[in-house]
Amino acid sequence: MLICGMGGTILTLWIMSLVMGLLGKLFPEKPAKKEA
């Protein structure tokens, strides 16, 4: 239980951190366009 629970939690959140890092790179914040 300890191994599966703690390991599963950290693995899941690690995968999520990788995916979110990737999303951050795929959709970076664009600087606001200056109005003409």
Next chain:
Amino acid sequence: MADAIINGLGGLTVGFQMLAVDWRNTVMILVGFVLLYLGIKKDCEPLLLVPIGFGCILANIPLSDVMSQEGFIRAIYDAGITTELFPLLIFVGIGAMTDFGPVLAQPSTFLLGAAGQFGIFLTLLLALALGFPQLDAVAIGIIGACDGPTAIYVTSKYAPHLLGAVSVAAYSYMSLVPIIQPPIMRLLTTKKERETVMKPVAKPVSKTTKMMFPLVITILGGIIAPKGLPLLGTIMLGNLMRESGVVSRLTKASENEIANVVTLFLGLCIGATMVGSAFIKAQTLIILALGLVAICLDTVCGVLMGKVMRVATGGKVNPLIGAAGISAFPMAARVVQREGQKWNKKSYLLMHAMGANAGGQVGSVIAAAVMLSVLAGMGIIR
């Protein structure tokens, strides 16, 4: 005629007689007053402690039928707690209120949010070692999520007879985070570590990323740990509504009206489960003690993970931020900021701690989901 009057008056004194017969009801009425005092005078989680305290008094008045089969609180309980609806509706509100931007700016802080949940599993083992049945141990361990709705969801599903003790422990310790955490943070870190100044988080997060976050987390988390999908799905639905910006009426309703009504009903129901005969037991004291242990272990594991990250980054991380990996949002982050400032006036840890804290919010839900899915995999729950 005289007999009828005596019998009639007797009916008015039965309650007093019952009060004398079972002292536990009197004690619980006093407990109700203490909860009301803490909520009203000490401002400790008043939104919950006031209805919990009043519900406790209502249920412990002798001959009270508020929790009988036709009782009005029983009707609310059956509609919202037995069906697990209330904690889920609260989660929609939490999702609508929470800005996950800080954790998206530094996704590595998700790991602090994971470590901040290890107390759940360690306490579960401790409860099993103390002889609690498996499902009771699961409910006790979940206090370590430091997250009221998660604790209520899991307990009402698997150990409803412990709902009062687990909920009171979860909410009480959450409000005691500023007292519980600092000594542990100091004990586990060196002066040099506590004085570390971290670079400000400058990375902006795009709206697209913020909108993709709830969708990706729901799908990924749901596939990995489907047992926790209701928890994950509702918090992420609330967050998607917030970040999309197109359903502001629903977002506002979720974080205000719906959350307020449900909080009132939830508090009343929890208080009404605290009936003297069921609550005053050595077991309740053990549960309260284990809850405290769970939150201490969360803090220990979070700070230790902070130390690991410090080593991995060559000393750039202040391990104090690990203490914010629990779900008490944003209280734990504020505690970290205050503690960091105490040791170094130039240290501003708030945004880093907010990242860990937001990670802890997701972490607590994921940890509960993982735990339930692992238990289902082991055949302990269905």
